[in-house]
Amino acid sequence: MNEMMLETWDSESTLCSLEYGHERGNEELLDLILQKVYDEENLTLSKENLMLIPGSTGGIDTIARLFGRSGPILLESPSYVDAIHIFQDHDLQLESIRMDPEGLCLEPLKKILDRHQREGRKSSLLYTIPCFQNPTGITTSENRRREILKLLQPNNVIIVEDDVYRDLHFEDRLPPSYFHLAGGKGVFRIGSFSKTLAPGLRLGWLIGEASLILRCMDCGVFQMGGGANPLSAQWTASLWQTGKLEGHIGNIKKLYRQRRDCALAAMEQYMPREVQWNRPKGGFFLWVSLPEHFDASVIQDAAEQQGVLVANGKDFFIEPHQMNHHLRIAYSFVEEREMVEGIRVLAEVISKQQ
Amino acid sequence: MNEMMLETWDSESTLCSLEYGHERGNEELLDLILQKVYDEENLTLSKENLMLIPGSTGGIDTIARLFGRSGPILLESPSYVDAIHIFQDHDLQLESIRMDPEGLCLEPLKKILDRHQREGRKSSLLYTIPCFQNPTGITTSENRRREILKLLQPNNVIIVEDDVYRDLHFEDRLPPSYFHLAGGKGVFRIGSFSKTLAPGLRLGWLIGEASLILRCMDCGVFQMGGGANPLSAQWTASLWQTGKLEGHIGNIKKLYRQRRDCALAAMEQYMPREVQWNRPKGGFFLWVSLPEHFDASVIQDAAEQQGVLVANGKDFFIEPHQMNHHLRIAYSFVEEREMVEGIRVLAEVISKQQ
Numbered sequence: 001m002n003e004m005m006l007e008t009w010d011s012e013s014t015l016c017s018l019e020y021g022h023e024r025g026n027e028e029l030l031d032l033i034l035q036k037v038y039d040e041e042n043l044t045l046s047k048e049n050l051m052l053i054p055g056s057t058g059g060i061d062t063i064a065r066l067f068g069r070s071g072p073i074l075l076e077s078p079s080y081v082d083a084i085h086i087f088q089d090h091d092l093q094l095e096s097i098r099m100d101p102e103g104l105c106l107e108p109l110k111k112i113l114d115r116h117q118r119e120g121r122k123s124s125l126l127y128t129i130p131c132f133q134n135p136t137g138i139t140t141s142e143n144r145r146r147e148i149l150k151l152l153q154p155n156n157v158i159i160v161e162d163d164v165y166r167d168l169h170f171e172d173r174l175p176p177s178y179f180h181l182a183g184g185k186g187v188f189r190i191g192s193f194s195k196t197l198a199p200g201l202r203l204g205w206l207i208g209e210a211s212l213i214l215r216c217m218d219c220g221v222f223q224m225g226g227g228a229n230p231l232s233a234q235w236t237a238s239l240w241q242t243g244k245l246e247g248h249i250g251n252i253k254k255l256y257r258q259r260r261d262c263a264l265a266a267m268e269q270y271m272p273r274e275v276q277w278n279r280p281k282g283g284f285f286l287w288v289s290l291p292e293h294f295d296a297s298v299i300q301d302a303a304e305q306q307g308v309l310v311a312n313g314k315d316f317f318i319e320p321h322q323m324n325h326h327l328r329i330a331y332s333f334v335e336e337r338e339m340v341e342g343i344r345v346l347a348e349v350i351s352k353q354q
Numbered sequence: 355m356n357e358m359m360l361e362t363w364d365s366e367s368t369l370c371s372l373e374y375g376h377e378r379g380n381e382e383l384l385d386l387i388l389q390k391v392y393d394e395e396n397l398t399l400s401k402e403n404l405m406l407i408p409g410s411t412g413g414i415d416t417i418a419r420l421f422g423r424s425g426p427i428l429l430e431s432p433s434y435v436d437a438i439h440i441f442q443d444h445d446l447q448l449e450s451i452r453m454d455p456e457g458l459c460l461e462p463l464k465k466i467l468d469r470h471q472r473e474g475r476k477s478s479l480l481y482t483i484p485c486f487q488n489p490t491g492i493t494t495s496e497n498r499r500r501e502i503l504k505l506l507q508p509n510n511v512i513i514v515e516d517d518v519y520r521d522l523h524f525e526d527r528l529p530p531s532y533f534h535l536a537g538g539k540g541v542f543r544i545g546s547f548s549k550t551l552a553p554g555l556r557l558g559w560l561i562g563e564a565s566l567i568l569r570c571m572d573c574g575v576f577q578m579g580g581g582a583n584p585l586s587a588q589w590t591a592s593l594w595q596t597g598k599l600e601g602h603i604g605n606i607k608k609l610y611r612q613r614r615d616c617a618l619a620a621m622e623q624y625m626p627r628e629v630q631w632n633r634p635k636g637g638f639f640l641w642v643s644l645p646e647h648f649d650a651s652v653i654q655d656a657a658e659q660q661g662v663l664v665a666n667g668k669d670f671f672i673e674p675h676q677m678n679h680h681l682r683i684a685y686s687f688v689e690e691r692e693m694v695e696g697i698r699v700l701a702e703v704i705s706k707q708q
Contacts, residue, residue, distance in 0.1 A: 019554055020553045021554065054408060054579070057574070057575050057578045065443050083578075084574075085578070086578065088574070089573045089574050089575070090419060199579075200373055200374065220411070220441075221411050224436030225553075229583065230554035231556075232585055
C-alpha cells in the first residue's frame with residue numbers, strides 16, 4: 001500500500017458506499033473478481049457463485065455456523081490457528097489429519113471416513129489451505145487434490161478451500177483449485193485482499209455453488225449488515241479499475257520472493273544440521289522442525305529475549321501437547337538484513353539448547 | 355453524511371489503519387466513546403470495558419456464539435428480525451416474552467424463569483432493545499428495567515442491551531441504561547454508528563464487564579481479523595475529532611423528529627378508527643396494529659402494488675403464524691410529502707380490506 005493508491009478515493013462513489021449495500025456485496029468489485037477468476041483459471045462463473053465477505057474470517061465463520069454442525073470438521077494437522085479458534089468458538093467437533101509434502105495424507109483420511117460410516121455419521125466439512133499452507137508452506141499437489149476429492153465427494157463432505165495465499169506464488173504454475181477440479185460442486189473457495197492489498201480493509205470473497213452461496217447470503221449477519229464492508233469494497237474496486245492493483249501484487253510477490261530466498265540462504269548458513277525446514281513456493285512462511293526432544297516453547301522464549309519473534313508450532317495443532325518441536329518463521333514481514341540477523345540468533349539459541 | 359465530512363480523510367492515519375489493528379479496535383475511537391459515555395451517563399469506564407465491533411451485527415453474533423449455548427435466549431415479542439435470524443443461524447433455542455407499553459412483561463418472564471428452575475436449566479441471555487425498540491418503538495421504563503434486573507440477576511442471565519437507537523431521542527430524558535442500573539455487572543451494551551453516521555462503515559461498540567469483553571476479544575474472529583474495521587474506525591475517529599459528528603447527529607434527530615410528527619399527523623388524518631399505533635419518542639419506527647381478523651400480508655402486497663413499502667409485522671415474531679395483523683412503518687427514511695401520500699394510500703388499502 002502506498003499513498004498514491006489512496007488518491008483513488010472518489011467522493012461520490014464513497015458516499016454511496018456508506019449506505020447499506022446488497023447482501024452479495026459491491027457490484028463493481030464482484031465483476032472484477034469474476035474477470036480475475038476467468039483470466040487465471042478459465043472459469044466462467046456468474047455472480048450467483050460469488051459474494052464478498054469481511055475478510056477470510058467472515059467466510060470461515062459463516063460456513064462454520066451454517067454448515068459445520070452436522071458432523072466433525074476435518075482439518076490438516078497442523079492448520080491455521082485462528083480458523084481452529086473460530087471452529088472452537090462455535091463448539092464444533094474437529095478431527096485433524098497429518099500432512100506430507102504433497103498435502104494431507106490419504107490413509108488417515110480414509111480411516112476417519114470409514115470410522116464415521118461405521119458409526120452412522122459423516123464429516124460436515126474439510127477445511128484446507130491448499131496453496132502455501134499456513135503454517136507449513138505446503139502446496140497440495142494436483143494429484144493429491146484429485147484423490148481427496150474422490151474420497152470426499154461420495155460422502156458429501158463440503159470442502160472449504162482457504163486460498164488466501166494463492167495470489168502470492170513465486171515459481172511454478174499452481175495446481176488447479178479444488179473448486180475447479182470439482183466442477184464447482186461441493187466446494188467453498190475463499191479469497192482475500194488482506195494478503196495482497198491491506199488487512200485493514202477486512203475484505204475477501206467467497207466462491208461456491210449458487211445454492212451454497214445463497215444460503216450464506218441468507219444468514220442474519222449479511223441480511224443485517226447489508227453485505228461485506230461497502231466502504232472498503234468501493235475503494236478496492238476503484239483502485240483495481242485504475243490498474244494499480246496488479247502492479248502492486250507483482251511488486252510484493254517479487255519482494256516476498258527475495259525475502260524467502262534470503263531466509264533460505266540464512267537458514268542454510270546458520271542452522272544446525274538436525275533442524276529441518278521447507279522451501280515454500282509462495283506465501284509467507286517457513287516451517288521449522290526441530291528434533292523431537294526439543295521444546296519449542298523454550299526456544300521461542302529464549303529467542304524473544306534477544307528480540308527475535310517466531311510463532312510456536314504447537315498452537316497450530318488441535319492437540320498441542322503432542323507437537324512441541326516446531327516453529328513458524330514469517331519471512332514476508334521482515335527486511336532482509338534484519339531477517340538474516342534474526343535467523344542467526346535463532347540458530348544460536350537452538351545450538352545452545354541441544 | 356455529506357461531502358464535507360469526507361474531507362477528514364488524512365493519508366497518513368489512513369495508511370496505518372490499513373494494517374491489522376489491536377483486537378480491541380482503534381485507540382482514538384475507543385477514547386472518544388469512553389468520553390461520550392461519561393458525558394451522557396456520568397459513567398467512568400476504562401478501555402477494558404469496551405471494544406469496537408463490525409456493526410451491532412458483530413456484537414450480537416459474537417455474544418450469541420460465545421454465551422448463547424448454555425440455555426434458551428429470551429427475547430421481546432416482537433423483536434428485531436435480523437437478531438432472531440442470527441440466533442437461528444447459530445441453532446440456538448429462543449423463548450419470547452410479550453410486551454406492553456412499558457417494555458417486556460414481568461409475569462411471563464417470571465413464569466419462564468420458574469419453569470427453567472423446575473427443569474433444572476437456565477436461560478443464557480436476555481436480548482432486549484430498550485430504547486425505541488425495533489419494531490414497536492417502545493422504550494422500556496426505568497421501573498420496568500429495575501424489575502427485570504431484579505429477576506434476572508439472581509439467575510445469572512446476561513442482558514444484551516441493543517442500544518443502537520439511544521442516540522436518536524426526540525423528547526424526554528432517557529431511562530438509565532441496563533448497564534448503568536446493573537453497576538456494569540452481567541450486561542453487554544451495544545452501540546452503533548450505523549444509525550447516526552453511516553451503515554456502510556460497519557462499525558459499532560460493545561460495553562461490558564472487563565471479563566466479558568476479554569472473552570469476546572479472545573475469540574477467533576477478532577484474533578484473526580485484528581479488531582473491527584480499522585479503516586472505518588480511523589475515519590470515524592478523525593471525523594469525530596473535527597466536531598462535525600455532534601452537529602450531524604443533532605441535524606438528523608431534528609429531521610427524524612419532523613418526519614415522525616408528519617407521519618403521526620398523517621396517521622391521524624387518514625387511518626380508519628380501529629387501527630392503532632404508537633407515538634415513538636425516538637428512533638425510526640411506527641408500529642401499526644390492525645384488528646385481529648386482518649391479514650397483514652394482504653395489506654402489505656396491496657400497498658406494494660401502489661408503490662408503498664411497509665414491513666410485515668409477522669417477521670418480527672419467532673412464531674409468525676400467531677401474529678399476522680401488524681405493520682411497521684419506517685418514517686425516518688421518507689421525505690415528508692412522500693410519507694403523507696404513502697400513509698394515505700396505506701389507509702385506503704386498509705379501509706378497502708375491511
